[in-house]
Amino acid sequence: MASKTISQANAKSQTEVPGSTKVEPNSSKSSQILKPSKLDCSTVKKVVEINQNVSKFAVNGLKKDNKSDHHQKESFDNSTDKVPTEVTIPSETSVKIPSESQKQSSEQVDSAENRATAGNGNGDQAKKSEQNGNESFVSTKFSDETSSATADFVESGKSSMCRPSTNSDVSDESSCSSLGSSITKPHKSNDSRAEAIRKIRTKDGVLGLSHFRLLKKLGCGDIGSVYLSELSGTKSYFAMKVMDKGLLASRKKLLRAQTEREILQCLDHPFLPTLYTHFETDKFSCLVMEFCPGGDLHTLRQRQPGKHFSEQAVKFYVAEILLALEYLHMLGIIYRDLKPENVLVREDGHIMLSDFDLSLRCAVNPTLIKSSNPDPESARRNNTAYCIQPACIEPSCIQPSCVAPTTCFGPRFFSKSKSKERKAKSEIGNQVNPLPELIAEPTDARSMSFVGTHEYLAPEIIKGEGHGSAVDWWTFGIFMYELLFGKTPFKGSGNRATLFNVVGQPLRFPESPTVSFAARDLIRGLLVKEPQHRLGYKRGASEIKLHPFFEGVNWALIRCASPPEIPKSFDTERLTKPAVSAREKATSTVNQKGSDNYLEFDFF
Ligand SMILES: Nc1ncnc2c1ncn2[C@@H]1O[C@H](COP(=O)(O)OP(=O)(O)OP(=O)(O)O)[C@@H](O)[C@H]1O
Numbered sequence: 001m002a003s004k005t006i007s008q009a010n011a012k013s014q015t016e017v018p019g020s021t022k023v024e025p026n027s028s029k030s031s032q033i034l035k036p037s038k039l040d041c042s043t044v045k046k047v048v049e050i051n052q053n054v055s056k057f058a059v060n061g062l063k064k065d066n067k068s069d070h071h072q073k074e075s076f077d078n079s080t081d082k083v084p085t086e087v088t089i090p091s092e093t094s095v096k097i098p099s100e101s102q103k104q105s106s107e108q109v110d111s112a113e114n115r116a117t118a119g120n121g122n123g124d125q126a127k128k129s130e131q132n133g134n135e136s137f138v139s140t141k142f143s144d145e146t147s148s149a150t151a152d153f154v155e156s157g158k159s160s161m162c163r164p165s166t167n168s169d170v171s172d173e174s175s176c177s178s179l180g181s182s183i184t185k186p187h188k189s190n191d192s193r194a195e196a197i198r199k200i201r202t203k204d205g206v207l208g209l210s211h212f213r214l215l216k217k218l219g220c221g222d223i224g225s226v227y228l229s230e231l232s233g234t235k236s237y238f239a240m241k242v243m244d245k246g247l248l249a250s251r252k253k254l255l256r257a258q259t260e261r262e263i264l265q266c267l268d269h270p271f272l273p274t275l276y277t278h279f280e281t282d283k284f285s286c287l288v289m290e291f292c293p294g295g296d297l298h299t300l301r302q303r304q305p306g307k308h309f310s311e312q313a314v315k316f317y318v319a320e321i322l323l324a325l326e327y328l329h330m331l332g333i334i335y336r337d338l339k340p341e342n343v344l345v346r347e348d349g350h351i352m353l354s355d356f357d358l359s360l361r362c363a364v365n366p367t368l369i370k371s372s373n374p375d376p377e378s379a380r381r382n383n384t385a386y387c388i389q390p391a392c393i394e395p396s397c398i399q400p401s402c403v404a405p406t407t408c409f410g411p412r413f414f415s416k417s418k419s420k421e422r423k424a425k426s427e428i429g430n431q432v433n434p435l436p437e438l439i440a441e442p443t444d445a446r447s448m449s450f451v452g453t454h455e456y457l458a459p460e461i462i463k464g465e466g467h468g469s470a471v472d473w474w475t476f477g478i479f480m481y482e483l484l485f486g487k488t489p490f491k492g493s494g495n496r497a498t499l500f501n502v503v504g505q506p507l508r509f510p511e512s513p514t515v516s517f518a519a520r521d522l523i524r525g526l527l528v529k530e531p532q533h534r535l536g537y538k539r540g541a542s543e544i545k546l547h548p549f550f551e552g553v554n555w556a557l558i559r560c561a562s563p564p565e566i567p568k569s570f571d572t573e574r575l576t577k578p579a580v581s582a583r584e585k586a587t588s589t590v591n592q593k594g595s596d597n598y599l600e601f602d603f604f
Pocket residue numbers: 158161165218219220221222223224225226239241273289290291292293296341342344354355357
């Protein structure tokens with residue numbers, strides 16, 4: 001059974017679905033027009049860097065939830081519905097836009113289901129065409145991560161994979177962006193792969209497909225194929241996503257490809273992909289990214305005893321995902337497609353969240369929640385300084401990090417004389433007191449698009465009520481549930497039943513495996529059907545980090561923590577041996593002809 005990627009503008013509906021909790025109409029949610037971002041990428045990066053340097057150990061009291069556990073054993077289905085099937089180009093179908101007058105739950109889910117399966121509807125295209133003016137693709141011969149190609153793009157829905165994402169998205173999302181500007185990736189400046197690319201570029205002037213050897217097809221997505229590639233003669237390996245520009249244009253997916261590229265260009269975070277370079281040929285658009293040899297978390301989960309991870313492992317993976325989502329939110333990106341299939345495992349066992357073509361870009365408007373300065377005039381004067389602070393810089397977040405027994409902080413705060421210690425304490429006090437509490441995540445952003453993966457779709461997306469960054473906290477809850485229990489909580493016998501369950505069925509936990517109260521409590525907080533009552537709705541990731549499930553997590557140093565599993569070393573040598581001469585022959589033959597259509601050969 002395959003769920004589909006949906007993409008379409010939703011009409012606002014306030015119909016109550018039987019079995020679900022009624023959601024009060026919220027005027028701010030209906031169709032907020034996103035304003036241009038007030039922060040550019042580099043500013044937000046500073047915010048994130050500051051944030052990453054702040055350990056947060058504070059644990060507030062356990063969030064009380066009066067709901068009792070409903071232990072109900074559900075059938076355990078690890079069947080083939082997630083195994084990717086061959087990619088097919090979906091035919092264009094018309095999109096059914098739900099009527100304002102819908103009154104029945106079945107109609108609501110019907111509508112959602114239709115939207116889910118419509119995928120590439122003409123409605124999308126019409127709207128996209130309207131938005132974009134024309135559909136021509138302006139080919140740029142070469143660009144790298146510090147520049148972006150100019151092009152007019154149109155997109156449409158995605159389909160074709162088992163449990164694929166749903167996308168019926170349109171216009172409201174890319175109206176503003178903080179991602180267009182060129183940025184550098186300071187965390188990658190010493191990366192040997194970046195260095196190898198720099199060398200070739202210095203030597204040859206440009207970098208293109210001919211500089212790479214495609215060794216193995218790693219997988220196939222809706223908008224392109226991903227190949228393990230070597231920058232010839234350098235032993236530097238990359239994952240290269242190759243997209244056929246003609247196909248993208250004919251399937252109206254240029255906008256999605258552009259969105260993904262622009263987002264990748266902006267990222268510089270340990271748990272997000274590094275885009276080393278990007279170039280185009282006449283026929284292909286290529287993204288050269290970091291290669292993750294460990295496969296994806298879905299595959300890894302299938303290999304676990306009982307097909308679920310231990311709670312310790314889950315804590316590790318979800319903590320890293322939480323940091324990745326927090327970073328994305330601070331950049332004004334709502335991810336929208338979290339699922340184990342999109343979480344790849346790096347060589348060192350840490351994770352990398354991939355696949356950004358369904359992401360929503362929106363305004364980042366840091367909001368001062370609580371000023372530390374009672375004088376409003378002074379607060380106003382200092383406002384610019386406040387704006388570069390990330391969410392939840394509170395005394396309780398900072399203080400405990402100073403007493404954490406880490407090698408970073410230990411000597412500084414524990415090895416001093418009493419007077420120095422006092423001075424250190426007063427310095428800490430000075431750091432803490434002036435800091436206001438503010439939120440930089442786009443908690444107010446709203447999109448009316450219908451995107452995601454059926455089992456992971458948030459109720460507000462299904463109901464077409466408009467959604468914001470809280471959808472990522474819903475999917476985060478489903479993700480955590482699936483890693484712990486080996487299945488998602490609302491899966492039905494088909495996509496339609498799944499959508500019904502998401503909207504109307506209460507959350508239940510299986511009797512086994514046994515998981516802690518804290519884990520279940522966190523999931524309950526995240527899987528609240530009304531987004532405004534969901535954990536993370538008000539203060540983003542910082543609110544979730546404080547949950548007792550994460551007690552003891554050293555957020556700032558998690559990248560140094562030992563992962564639950566380290567992938568076997570990837571034998572790239574083997575890949576470059578016997579069969580490669582034929583591949584090389586084919587490649588070089590075609591390259592000599594000055595064409596890049598060698599990718600049409602079935603090498604693998
Ligand atoms: N950096 C990477 N390292 C290793 N494998 C990768 C990498 N990026 C992608 N892959 C593999 O290639 C496959 C296709 O990836 P891609 O991002 O194109 O599509 P997708 O994740 O299936 O989703 P979509 O259809 O939304 O684009 C993935 O399923 C994954 O197995």
